[in-house]
Structures are given as C-alpha cells and as structure tokens.
Amino acid sequence: MQEDQRVFDVAIVGGGIGGTMLGAVLARHGVRVLLLEGSGHPRFAIGESTVPETTFGLRVLARRYDVPEIEHLATHGALRRHVSSNCGVKRNFSFVYHREGEPTRPDECTQYPTWGPPLGPDSHYFRQDVDAHMFHVAVSYGVTAHTHTLVDDVKFEEDGATLVTRDRGSFRASYVVDAGGMRAVLPERLGLRQEPPYRTRSRTIFTHMVDVRPFDRVAPPRAEHGMPSPFSQGTLHHMFKGGWFWVIPFDNHSTSTSELCSVGVNLDLDQYPRPDDVPAEEEFWRHVRRFPSVARQFERARSVRPYVSTDRTQFASQKVVGDRWCLLPHASDFIDPLFSSGLAVTVMALNALGHRLIEAVRRNDFDTARFAYLDHWTKRMFRFYDDLVSCSYVSFDDFELWNAWNRVWTITTLYGTNAQNQAAVAFDRTGDPAGFDALELPPYRGLQGVDNPWVERLFDQARDAVLAYRAGESTKERTVARIYELLRESELCPSVWGTLDPQDRCPAGVFTLWPLMRILLWGKFRSPRHVRGSYFTGGGRMVGKEAVQAYTGAVRAGGSQVHQTVRDMWVNWNGDWTRRAEPRK
Numbered sequence: 001m002q003e004d005q006r007v008f009d010v011a012i013v014g015g016g017i018g019g020t021m022l023g024a025v026l027a028r029h030g031v032r033v034l035l036l037e038g039s040g041h042p043r044f045a046i047g048e049s050t051v052p053e054t055t056f057g058l059r060v061l062a063r064r065y066d067v068p069e070i071e072h073l074a075t076h077g078a079l080r081r082h083v084s085s086n087c088g089v090k091r092n093f094s095f096v097y098h099r100e101g102e103p104t105r106p107d108e109c110t111q112y113p114t115w116g117p118p119l120g121p122d123s124h125y126f127r128q129d130v131d132a133h134m135f136h137v138a139v140s141y142g143v144t145a146h147t148h149t150l151v152d153d154v155k156f157e158e159d160g161a162t163l164v165t166r167d168r169g170s171f172r173a174s175y176v177v178d179a180g181g182m183r184a185v186l187p188e189r190l191g192l193r194q195e196p197p198y199r200t201r202s203r204t205i206f207t208h209m210v211d212v213r214p215f216d217r218v219a220p221p222r223a224e225h226g227m228p229s230p231f232s233q234g235t236l237h238h239m240f241k242g243g244w245f246w247v248i249p250f251d252n253h254s255t256s257t258s259e260l261c262s263v264g265v266n267l268d269l270d271q272y273p274r275p276d277d278v279p280a281e282e283e284f285w286r287h288v289r290r291f292p293s294v295a296r297q298f299e300r301a302r303s304v305r306p307y308v309s310t311d312r313t314q315f316a317s318q319k320v321v322g323d324r325w326c327l328l329p330h331a332s333d334f335i336d337p338l339f340s341s342g343l344a345v346t347v348m349a350l351n352a353l354g355h356r357l358i359e360a361v362r363r364n365d366f367d368t369a370r371f372a373y374l375d376h377w378t379k380r381m382f383r384f385y386d387d388l389v390s391c392s393y394v395s396f397d398d399f400e401l402w403n404a405w406n407r408v409w410t411i412t413t414l415y416g417t418n419a420q421n422q423a424a425v426a427f428d429r430t431g432d433p434a435g436f437d438a439l440e441l442p443p444y445r446g447l448q449g450v451d452n453p454w455v456e457r458l459f460d461q462a463r464d465a466v467l468a469y470r471a472g473e474s475t476k477e478r479t480v481a482r483i484y485e486l487l488r489e490s491e492l493c494p495s496v497w498g499t500l501d502p503q504d505r506c507p508a509g510v511f512t513l514w515p516l517m518r519i520l521l522w523g524k525f526r527s528p529r530h531v532r533g534s535y536f537t538g539g540g541r542m543v544g545k546e547a548v549q550a551y552t553g554a555v556r557a558g559g560s561q562v563h564q565t566v567r568d569m570w571v572n573w574n575g576d577w578t579r580r581a582e583p584r585k
C-alpha cells in the first residue's frame with residue numbers, strides 16, 4: 001500500500017450506519033476519509049425502528065451536506081425504491097397493555113401514527129441492507145474503506161493519531177471518530193467507560209423470527225379498540241408491569257420481499273434479574289406465555305437467528321469528545337430501545353459534527369473547544385431519554401398512568417420534529433444551507449424540544465410527578481391528574497388534538513395531509529405566544545411540492561405504489577395486512 005493511502009484527514013472506526021453516513025458527508029466536502037470496519041457487509045445490526053426525529057434529521061443531513069442518498073432513508077417509499085424492499089413500513093407506534101393471564105382489553109392501547117407521505121411514513125430498517133447500501137454510498141463519494149479491518153488500538157500524538165489494525169498495518173489521521181457502537185475501541189483504550197449514571201436499569205433478549213402473526217388478527221376488532229392505523233403496520237409495543245416487548249415486522253407491506261420480524265423483550269433488571277441457569281430462548285418464551293394475546297401472536301413463530309440476551313443495556317462514557325477524537329452517540333452511551341432514540345441522537349450528532357469537522361480540516365485546527373457542543377448536547381439527550389424511559393417503566397404499573405405519561409412524549413416529539421422541519425422549510429425558501437445553523441441556536445438545539453423552556457418545564461414537572469408516585473409520595477390518581485393539569489397549563493397541546501381527553505387514546509390523530517394542515521394552521525394562527533413565530537411558521541408550500549415529488553416518484557416505480565402513495569396521503573388505515581398469508585401450519 002502506498003504511503004499516501006495510509007495518511008488521512010479523518011479516520012472513522014466502524015462502518016455501520018453512523019460511520020458510513022459521516023464518511024459520505026465529509027468526503028462530499030473534500031475531506032480525505034478513512035473508514036475501517038471490523039466485520040464485512042452485509043452483517044447483522046440492531047437498531048431497526050425509526051422515529052420522526054430520525055427521519056426529519058436525515059432530511060436535514062442530506063440537504064445540508066448535499067448527499068441526496070441519505071434522504072433515501074428518510075421515508076419508507078424512497079427506502080423501498082432506492083435501498084431495499086426487505087425493510088418494513090412504520091405507520092405508527094402502538095402500545096398495547098397486558099395483564100398476566102388475561103387477553104388484552106380493547107380500551108387499553110394507545111397509538112401515535114407517524115407522518116403520511118410526503119414526509120413519511122417511517123421505516124423498519126433491515127439494517128444489514130441499509131448499512132451495506134450506505135457503505136457503498138460512502139465509497140462512491142471517495143471514502144477509502146476497508147472491511148474486515150479491526151482497529152485494535154489508537155495512539156494519539158500532538159498532530160494526529162495512529163490507528164493500529166489487527167491485519168492491515170497502521171494508518172495515520174489528523175482526527176479520529178469512533179463509530180464503533182457499544183464495543184467501540186476508544187472508550188476502552190482511553191478508560192472512558194463509567195457506571196451508567198442513569199435511572200433506567202433494563203436488559204434485553206432479542207432475535208429475528210418468521211411466522212409472527214399480524215397483531216390485527218389477534219387484537220379485539222378495530223370497532224372496539226378504535227385505533228386509526230393497523231397495529232401490524234408499525235412498531236408494536238406490548239407493555240406489562242416491569243417490561244415490554246417490541247415487534248418490528250419487515251414483511252408488513254404489499255411489496256415487501258422479507259418474511260422476517262424483529263422481536264425482543266426488555267425487562268426491568270430489579271424486577272427481573274437475569275437468571276443464571278435459564279437459556280435466553282427459554283426465558284423469552286416464558287414471558288410470551290404469561291400474556292395470552294402475545295402468546296397467540298407468536299403461536300407459530302420461529303426464530304431464524306440465535307437469541308441475544310444482554311446484561312444491563314445501559315452503558316456510558318465520561319465524555320464524548322477529547323483531543324483529536326470524538327465518539328458517535330452509540331459508542332458513547334445507550335439507554336434502552338424504547339422510543340427508538342438511538343438513531344435519532346446519532347443523526348443529530350452527525351448534523352452537528354459534519355460542518356465542525358469540514359471546517360477543522362480546512363483550517364487544520366482541531367481544537368477540542370470546537371467540538372464541545374457535541375459533548376453537551378449528546379449527553380443532554382441521553383439524560384432526557386433516561387428520564388423518558390425510566391418514567392415509562394414506572395408507568396407500566398398501570399394503563400391510566402401510561403395513558404397520561406405518554407402524552408407528554410407526544411408533545412415533546414411534536415416540537416422536536418417541528419424544529420427540524422422549520423430548518424428544512426427555511427432551506428426550501430432560500431436554498432441556503434446556512435439556514436440549518438438555526439438548529440444549533442435556542443430554542444431548537446437537541447431533540448424533543450428540550451431547548452425550549454416551556455417544553456422543558458412541562459417535561460421536568462411531569463417527570464417529577466411520576467417519580468413522586470414511584471417514591472410512594474403520590475397516588476396513581478393524583479399523578480395522572482397532575483400530568484393532565486401540566487399539559488393543560490403548558491398550552492403546548494394543539495387544540496386540534498385530543499391530548500387533554502383521557503378517552504382519546506390516539507390524541508395526536510393521524511398525520512395525513514388534511515390533519516397536518518390543521519396543525520400548521522393552529523400553530524401559525526391560534527397557538528399561544530410562546531409557540532407562535534418560533535414553530536409552525538410555514539411548511540404548506542414545501543409539503544405540497546414534496547407531495548408532487550412523492551407522487552411522481554411512485555409513478556416512476558409503477559402500478560400499486562401510485563395508488564398506495566396517494567391513499568396514504570389521505571388515510572392512515574388500510575387492509576394491506578389482510579392480504580398477507582397466514583403463518584404456515
């Protein structure tokens with residue numbers, strides 16, 4: 001290998017979804033990037049469910065850095081056309097409550113639909129396809145990439161770092177980004193790992209299966225449960241005291257080429273310590289059998305990969321950036337799969353890291369202070385998700401408590417997503433990527449609206465109410481009443497939503513075109529002073545333009561996709577899942 005193929009501006013350790021997107025962004029702007037991946041592609045990876053803040057963040061990333069391939073991951077339609085038909089559609093987050101030994105009750109479920117076309121729907125990434133695709137995109141932009149190249153050590157010197165690989169010798173770079181996920185090399189080598197300072201204490205058992213029934217065939221009829229979007233066309237959460245299952249189908253749309261479904265169970269460590277003598281598979285099925293409706297959904301299901309059983313899922317690092325290095329979020333910390341925060345935080349970090357690194361390379365100035373923003377906001381988001389998740393585990397005690405607490409998340413998600421959309425709308429108007437700088441100014445920093453004092457206050461006070469319940473200082477009834485009171489007082493809930501009505505278990509309604517316009521109109525003309533002008537200032541024109549683009553994209557893809565795209569713009573319910581074959585006998 002020639003000497004100039006061993007010296008780079010930036011070395012990225014880890015060629016997963018995070019490392020490859022960063023590589024593409026940097027190479028697109030002339031940075032000489034080395035990407036080292038310890039395994040090969042395709043390879044299994046976990047982290048399959050997106051949320052609106054992930055997909056809106058991907059749109060921002062793609063447009064800000066002019067890498068259109070990243071936007072192909074932002075909506076299910078584009079993903080299916082450009083990346084892989086093995087991915088699933090995510091039209092909703094559904095949460096179904098279970099009591100041991102009883103079938104689920106029709107009025108004990110909640111739902112939060114994702115956005116319809118053109119801004120959605122969200123996706124279930126079949127990660128081996130998505131990551132392999134992004135790896136090739138990175139290479140196509142000029143990244144020098146090596147697979148099967150494990151980085152064993154990184155040695156820092158004054159003007160850069162030497163990466164020592166197991167089988168391919170050493171490489172030099174001015175700056176190192178560790179995108180190695182939970183087993184990343186830098187936290188270990190630099191002694192950064194620490195006892196997770198988080199309240200959440202959970203563990204996970206997961207696998208991929210075939211022959212998982214669509215839950216719509218098992219659940220009470222729609223006329224009884226009243227949810228507007230099919231359970232089987234989204235990420236389904238089966239909640240029970242002290243835990244929850246995820247069901248993430250990849251086979252849930254009419255053009256899917258997959259028969260797989262990702263499943264996992266997450267357990268509060270204190271209520272369900274990890275047994276020494278029970279194999280992962282047996283423990284998984286023990287929990288399935290406790291809940292008759294879950295057992296019916298999995299009646300014929302079989303795993304197609306070994307079960308993975310983790311110890312405590314949470315991990316943490318003392319810091320995210322240092323002298324000539326930076327950790328991507330999943331190399332730094334993790335909370336829990338609930339609310340699918342991993343990719344959202346990763347995309348947030350990529351947006352903030354991209355321009356800092358491009359500028360650092362141009363100026364040959366890698367001063368740590370330049371990257372301090374990442375340290376602060378990555379850690380801030382992990383603290384937020386720790387609060388959100390740990391209070392959710394508490395709320396699994398009782399359906400009414402969950403029904404109240406999860407409304408707070410629908411509001412934080414609304415403002416977090418809208419902040420990203422504001423930036424996209426500004427870019428649409430001016431074509432100037434500098435418009436995205438607003439995302440690093442108050443009140444838009446971070447995710448989930450945490451930078452907005454009103455959103456932050458609502459969240460913190462509702463969290464404190466749940467914690468008081470957990471500490472035995474408040475009853476369930478008082479806690480529930482307090483959360484609704486806080487929601488009302490905040491004035492953050494759109495009046496076109498049913499957030500303040502406990503009977504409305506899909507309080508955000510659906511995000512098809514007409515309801516979307518109603519929220520925009522509320523935000524623009526009827527919202528309180530602390531919302532108006534900062535959020536919902538536009539978007540109608542951009543949505544209209546993108547609706548036409550989504551339509552023409554579907555026309556090019558042909559037949560059923562045109563019908564489906566137009567249908568999904570206006571209605572959320574469909575019978576696609578009824579056309580899927582029943583599991584084999």
Ligand SMILES: Cc1cc2nc3c(=O)[nH]c(=O)nc-3n(C[C@H](O)[C@H](O)[C@H](O)COP(=O)(O)OP(=O)(O)OC[C@H]3O[C@@H](n4cnc5c(N)ncnc54)[C@H](O)[C@@H]3O)c2cc1C
Binds near residue numbers: 014017038179183
């Ligand atoms: C149980 C579980 C469920 C999750 N579910 C979700 C979800 O539904 N939605 C969501 O948004 N997020 C979820 N996450 C988080 C999600 O997995 C991560 O946010 C995401 O995978 C981060 O991508 P990445 O590319 O940074 O890291 P990874 O996907 O972990 O990729 C890291 C890559 O680095 C390589 N690597 C590691 N060390 C080295 C080395 N020394 N040398 C060379 N290469 C190396 C690995 O081989 C790997 O390919 C979940 C996480 C867990 C643990």
